Amino acid sequence: xxxxxxxxxxxxxxxxxxxxxxxxxxxxxxxxxxxxxxxxxxxxxxxxxxxxxxxxxxxxxxxxxxxxxxxxxxxxxxxxxxxxxxxxxxxxxxxxxxxxxxxxxxxxxxxxxxxxxxxxxxxxxxxxxxxxxxxxxxx
Numbered sequence: 001x002x003x004x005x006x007x008x009x010x011x012x013x014x015x016x017x018x019x020x021x022x023x024x025x026x027x028x029x030x031x032x033x034x035x036x037x038x039x040x041x042x043x044x045x046x047x048x049x050x051x052x053x054x055x056x057x058x059x060x061x062x063x064x065x066x067x068x069x070x071x072x073x074x075x076x077x078x079x080x081x082x083x084x085x086x087x088x089x090x091x092x093x094x095x096x097x098x099x100x101x102x103x104x105x106x107x108x109x110x111x112x113x114x115x116x117x118x119x120x121x122x123x124x125x126x127x128x129x130x131x132x133x134x135x136x137x138x139x
Contacts (some may be wrong), residue, residue: 021051025137026127028056036118040125048125051116058108059084059134065121069098074115080106082130105130 019034027033030053038046049072052058060082069076071094078098079088082105089109092098100106129135 019049026061026129026135027058028136030056031058038123040123042123044123045120046123046125047118047120049116049118051114052108052110054110054113056110057084060105060107060130061134062103062105062126062128062130063100063121064102064126064128065123066102067100067119067121069100070118070120071096071098072116072118074110075112076115076117077109077111078106079109080104084109 014036019036021032021034023029024031024033027050032051034049034051036047036049038044040046040048069078071092073094076092076096076098077089078092079085079090081088084107086109089111091112132138
């Protein structure tokens with residue numbers, strides 16, 4: 001008999017209007033995170049959505065967990081490296097899938113308007129800024 005992750009033993013759906021968008025301490029104050037499936041603080045699979053408003057940046061950071069991003073809406077700009085460099089940004093449209101290995105330094109910019117990405121990974125969720133001065137939790 002197959003085993004299930006907590007909350008996955010019965011069929012259910014999550015509609016966009018049912019998402020509970022919350023501030024996330026590691027994000028700038030205007031960014032939001034919504035848990036879609038699972039508990040990101042646990043060592044188990046999770047799915048979250050991240051909403052970054054127009055003009056907002058996430059400075060260079062890393063995640064310990066491997067991540068798969070799906071662009072839900074807007075254009076997702078992501079660049080690789082330890083320093084924010086606009087020349088390194090690549091634009092991904094809705095429907096694009098980005099595979100980001102754990103430990104990869106990267107940065108985001110909502111350069112052309114708000115975007116929403118969906119992140120699938122195995123927790124616990126993590127975010128460590130390359131420059132500790134960029135971390136909103138340190139303020």
